[in-house]
Amino acid sequence: MQIRLSVLAARDGAPSARTQARGLPPAQFADVLVTAPAGTALGAVAGALAGAVGARTGQRGGRSAVQVLLYAGDQRLDERSVLGHPPLVDGVILRLDEPDPDHVSGTGSPDAPAELRVVGGPDAGGIHLLLPGQVRVGRSADADVPLDDPDVSRFHLALDVSADGRVTLADLGSTNGTVLDGAPVGAEPRPVPPGAVIGLGESALLVTRAAPAGAGPSGERRGDRRRAELLPDGQGHLQLSARPGAHPRPPAPPSGPGGPTASGTGSAAPAPPSHDRARSLLARGSERLKRGGRSAGRVTEPPAAARRPDGASGSGATPTHGVRLPAARPAAVADSGRWPDPAELLHTVLDPGPRLWERGPEHPDALVLRLGSAGPRTAPVTVDLRAVGSLGLTGPRERLTGLTRALVAQLAVLHGPGALELVLVATDPSRPAEDWAWLHWLPQLRPTRGQACRLLTALDPEQALARLSELEPSGGPLAPGPRACPFTVLVVDGDPGSPQARTALEGLLADGAARGVHVLALAELPELLPPGCGATAAVAGEVGTLLTLERPLPAPLPPAAPDGRHRAPAARELLDGIALDAVSAAWAERLARALAPLREPDGTRRPGRGALPDTPRLLDLLGLDQVTPAKLADRWTELRVGAGVLPAAVVGADREGPCGLELTNHLLIGGAPGSGRTELLRALLAALAVAERPDRLGMVLIEGRPSADPAAGLRPCAELPHVTDLVDGSDEQRLLQAAQALLGELDRRERLLRGRSFAAWHAELALSRLAPPRRPADDHPGGYPADRPAEPGYPAAAGHLVVDTAPPAHLLVAVDDHDELLRPGRGRAALAAALDAVAVRGPRLGVQLAVATGRPDRGSGADLDESAHLRIALRTDDARLSSLLIHVDDAATVPEDRPGRGWIRHTDGGVTALQTARISGRIPRTATLRPTVAPLDWTAMGDPPPRRPVRELGNGPTDLALLASALQRAAETLSASPLPPLL
Numbered sequence: 001m002q003i004r005l006s007v008l009a010a011r012d013g014a015p016s017a018r019t020q021a022r023g024l025p026p027a028q029f030a031d032v033l034v035t036a037p038a039g040t041a042l043g044a045v046a047g048a049l050a051g052a053v054g055a056r057t058g059q060r061g062g063r064s065a066v067q068v069l070l071y072a073g074d075q076r077l078d079e080r081s082v083l084g085h086p087p088l089v090d091g092v093i094l095r096l097d098e099p100d101p102d103h104v105s106g107t108g109s110p111d112a113p114a115e116l117r118v119v120g121g122p123d124a125g126g127i128h129l130l131l132p133g134q135v136r137v138g139r140s141a142d143a144d145v146p147l148d149d150p151d152v153s154r155f156h157l158a159l160d161v162s163a164d165g166r167v168t169l170a171d172l173g174s175t176n177g178t179v180l181d182g183a184p185v186g187a188e189p190r191p192v193p194p195g196a197v198i199g200l201g202e203s204a205l206l207v208t209r210a211a212p213a214g215a216g217p218s219g220e221r222r223g224d225r226r227r228a229e230l231l232p233d234g235q236g237h238l239q240l241s242a243r244p245g246a247h248p249r250p251p252a253p254p255s256g257p258g259g260p261t262a263s264g265t266g267s268a269a270p271a272p273p274s275h276d277r278a279r280s281l282l283a284r285g286s287e288r289l290k291r292g293g294r295s296a297g298r299v300t301e302p303p304a305a306a307r308r309p310d311g312a313s314g315s316g317a318t319p320t321h322g323v324r325l326p327a328a329r330p331a332a333v334a335d336s337g338r339w340p341d342p343a344e345l346l347h348t349v350l351d352p353g354p355r356l357w358e359r360g361p362e363h364p365d366a367l368v369l370r371l372g373s374a375g376p377r378t379a380p381v382t383v384d385l386r387a388v389g390s391l392g393l394t395g396p397r398e399r400l401t402g403l404t405r406a407l408v409a410q411l412a413v414l415h416g417p418g419a420l421e422l423v424l425v426a427t428d429p430s431r432p433a434e435d436w437a438w439l440h441w442l443p444q445l446r447p448t449r450g451q452a453c454r455l456l457t458a459l460d461p462e463q464a465l466a467r468l469s470e471l472e473p474s475g476g477p478l479a480p481g482p483r484a485c486p487f488t489v490l491v492v493d494g495d496p497g498s499p500q501a502r503t504a505l506e507g508l509l510a511d512g513a514a515r516g517v518h519v520l521a522l523a524e525l526p527e528l529l530p531p532g533c534g535a536t537a538a539v540a541g542e543v544g545t546l547l548t549l550e551r552p553l554p555a556p557l558p559p560a561a562p563d564g565r566h567r568a569p570a571a572r573e574l575l576d577g578i579a580l581d582a583v584s585a586a587w588a589e590r591l592a593r594a595l596a597p598l599r600e601p602d603g604t605r606r607p608g609r610g611a612l613p614d615t616p617r618l619l620d621l622l623g624l625d626q627v628t629p630a631k632l633a634d635r636w637t638e639l640r641v642g643a644g645v646l647p648a649a650v651v652g653a654d655r656e657g658p659c660g661l662e663l664t665n666h667l668l669i670g671g672a673p674g675s676g677r678t679e680l681l682r683a684l685l686a687a688l689a690v691a692e693r694p695d696r697l698g699m700v701l702i703e704g705r706p707s708a709d710p711a712a713g714l715r716p717c718a719e720l721p722h723v724t725d726l727v728d729g730s731d732e733q734r735l736l737q738a739a740q741a742l743l744g745e746l747d748r749r750e751r752l753l754r755g756r757s758f759a760a761w762h763a764e765l766a767l768s769r770l771a772p773p774r775r776p777a778d779d780h781p782g783g784y785p786a787d788r789p790a791e792p793g794y795p796a797a798a799g800h801l802v803v804d805t806a807p808p809a810h811l812l813v814a815v816d817d818h819d820e821l822l823r824p825g826r827g828r829a830a831l832a833a834a835l836d837a838v839a840v841r842g843p844r845l846g847v848q849l850a851v852a853t854g855r856p857d858r859g860s861g862a863d864l865d866e867s868a869h870l871r872i873a874l875r876t877d878d879a880r881l882s883s884l885l886i887h888v889d890d891a892a893t894v895p896e897d898r899p900g901r902g903w904i905r906h907t908d909g910g911v912t913a914l915q916t917a918r919i920s921g922r923i924p925r926t927a928t929l930r931p932t933v934a935p936l937d938w939t940a941m942g943d944p945p946p947r948r949p950v951r952e953l954g955n956g957p958t959d960l961a962l963l964a965s966a967l968q969r970a971a972e973t974l975s976a977s978p979l980p981p982l983l
């Protein structure tokens with residue numbers, strides 16, 4: 001398990017006594033990657049976490065000598081808290097030694113009768129819980145609700161909040177005035193009706209009665225608003241439930257900077273300091289965020305080209321001439337419902353409801369972005385990325401970044417990772433990389449198509465070239481099959497860093513949209529934008545709070561010319577005077593951290609969407625973190641399937657997750673030397689051994705290639721309690737005996753089953769156990785032969801089955817290097833012929849084959865080849881061999897360094913990609929009791945991850961040996977005796 005989290009030591013530059021004692025500089029902050037086996041307690045890494053921010057804890061052998069106090073929000077964490085479970089999930093901030101003094105528990109507070117949201121403007125997105133009394137809003141940092149809007153006075157307006165949530169509004173003598181639903185407001189207090197919009201500067205505020213305890217953010221009672229349930233997976237993630245309300249309410253998302261804690265439900269919010277009139281859900285947070293978030297101030301003079309065409313100052317909400325506003329709408333709030341404002345976005349994440357990730361590829365508003373609002377009723381102005389293809393954004397850097405944050409936040413909150421992938425290219429070293437630090441937490445940046453990186457980011461020219469080429473039509477070398485996501489939005493901040501990258505970007509701007517790849521390009525000046533942006537939005541106005549949007553007219557395109565080839569250029573429109581929505585860095589990080597642990601519900605994945613894992617471990621796929629005899633014995637009971645049917649065996653993973661093989665047919669595996677055939681057979685045997693008891697399934701192992709090495713081929717599987725025989729190709733005599741024994745077993749079963757199939761025989765046996773004995777004539781009018789053999793299960797003279805003897809078990813004959821048996825030699829020939837006989841007669845008699853061959857061409861056309869309808873092709877040396885196995889050439893394209901990768905041809909003829917699991921490895925590091933804490937280097941996230949084999953513990957037993965030993969002990973607890981050897 002790996003979790004990304006942050007550790008923060010001390011706050012406000014004033015280290016506590018404890019922190020000082022450790023010699024820490026104030027406000028140390030570190031993003032770290034914690035790697036630990038599932039179930040690890042926080043205490044095991046507490047010392048290392050403190051060490052990540054430079055605290056000396058006198059660590060000894062992984063434990064710290066000094067006790068380390070860690071808090072999530074205001075909650076002190078017990079050292080027995082389990083990593084991977086809330087609040088210790090992806091994105092959490094852990095504070096060393098002291099709780100977060102700005103913490104607000106949950107998205108509501110029983111003390112706050114009203115709530116104020118900043119629904120638009122250059123510092124949008126804030127949600128403030130209003131306490132009874134006077135609340136002053138203004139640009140000053142001392143205001144109860146500070147607003148970073150240059151057109152807002154230092155103390156601009158006052159809200160009087162009554163204990164029952166009624167609010168009145170008065171202007172405090174501001175320079176630019178205050179409006180309520182478009183009507184000016186003076187010093188005389190005016191009641192604020194529910195849903196009314198307050199305008200000040202370029203900002204818009206909405207005051208609502210706060211939700212009663214237990215109600216949703218908009219005041220509905222709990223239950224009116226369908227909440228999405230979050231199910232912790234114990235691996236650091238919270239899975240959204242597909243059926244809201246189906247599960248008990250889980251803890252809220254993890255604590256972001258200064259925000260609610262994931263485990264804060266039930267713990268009362270600390271009483272706010274008496275001087276605080278408004279408590280922000282986006283409270284002050286970490287030092288790092290504070291520095292990045294609140295320094296905007298007045299923006300510099302916008303570039304000439306970005307000024308409004310009429311040369312007006314640009315300040316004020318009233319649109320000027322030439323503006324074409326969207327059709328008037330009943331109220332901004334209603335539109336906000338369709339295109340959520342930044343505050344609504346934040347609420348959607350902090351208190352996940354059905355709006356979270358609501359937009360799939362078929363959603364009418366997929367990729368529609370709200371840029372801001374315009375007109376006296378502050379109607380939202382939107383741009384549809386699917387219609388315009390790409391959007392160029394220009395203007396002074398600070399405002400531009402705030403605007404882009406608001407746009408990307410909309411994408412991330414409304415489109416799940418299954419619908420949208422986000423890619424960041426920001427290579428210009430003169431721009432602060434810190435601007436984009438928040439993006440790293442978004443789940444949409446995780447690569448899902450086998451891209452060679454840990455996050456879809458590019459912070460240097462080399463990474464930029466890699467990201468851009470991955471978006472080219474070929475989609476990158478490791479992305480066979482359909483594209484993982486219907487949409488990609490590529491954010492390019494400035495020049496991508498190299499001529500090749502510029503060419504690739506221009507190519508994407510020209511034809512990417514047709515493939516679902518859309519670009520948001522950022523530049524200070526319009527002439528610096530890459531050519532080909534479908535629409536542009538320029539920050540305008542004296543203080544950079546307005547936008548001018550130029551885009552193609554949304555009207556249908558003019559019809560094609562008669563020859564069908566030429567289209568008149570689309571008409572364009574110019575909208576100006578749009579009050580832009582921008583959000584602070586702290587807001588964006590708060591939102592992104594809350595999104596970080598979230599995962600889409602199971603079943604959202606469409607066929608063929610995911611990437612194949614690199615080297616899955618079989619025990620992980622089987623859900624066996626601990627391999628104990630008791631657990632395995634339980635499995636045999638849990639997985640029990642109908643008598644006479646073999647349970648499915650998980651042998652690897654496909655693009656949908658663990659991949660189970662149903663051996664209703666013989667299995668043929670082909671592949672070149674080193675492609676992973678033996679490992680696949682081992683995984684199959686191990687998985688079947690976990691799924692079925694040894695008295696119901698026997699295994700015979702045949703090694704085509706002689707070897708003295710006990711660790712080679714299938715020999716390590718001989719320790720599984722199901723294995724009755726192991727035959728080695730080195731001894732001709734033994735091969736002959738094996739051939740005879742196999743044929744003898746087929747005859748024995750045929751005698752026993754007397755024309756019934758193995759499954760029918762078992763079904764009949766099961767019935768006879770339930771039903772009263774029948775007379776022989778009922779089923780067998782001709783009566784039974786007098787010379788019937790005394791075989792188990794054979795109907796006895798009394799007319800019912802002999803049930804006290806063991807019924808015949810399923811038999812799996814696994815053959816490695818079958819092609820070796822096709823070389824000259826009497827014993828080999830006899831065994832190959834016996835296997836052909838098993839191929840034909842076996843299925844009806846409960847005998848299945850799993851055969852691996854390096855030369856599928858050698859056995860082509862034989863009975864075995866003809867009757868194996870379940871086939872797997874691992875890497876083959878040429879397309880012909882691949883085609884021979886699975887009727888498609890693809891296995892010939894598997895790279896050599898990918899053992900276990902291949903294609904499976906199912907019995908219905910469908911072919912899917914597969915990565916087989918590893919069972920012969922030794923316990924990997926992540927499964928040991930040695931958790932690690934490593935600093936996260938965001939700049940390296942766009943580099944290819946080092947391609948090293950899974951790190952394993954050198955001397956320990958292999959997973960297979962561990963499993964076999966535990967299975968043997970589990971088998972000893974069974975009352976039934978193990979199967980006798982066959983050969």
Ligand SMILES: Nc1ncnc2c1ncn2[C@@H]1O[C@H](COP(=O)(O)OP(=O)(O)OP(=O)(O)O)[C@@H](O)[C@H]1O
Pocket residue numbers: 614615616671672673674675676677678679680899900901915916917918920
């Ligand atoms: N699914 C897998 N994941 C990771 N490594 C694998 C996987 N399958 C096989 N390997 C590794 O690849 C190497 C070759 O595997 P294996 O012996 O199974 O191949 P093979 O096709 O049977 O070839 P050969 O007959 O030449 O041994 C081994 O080192 C094995 O550990």
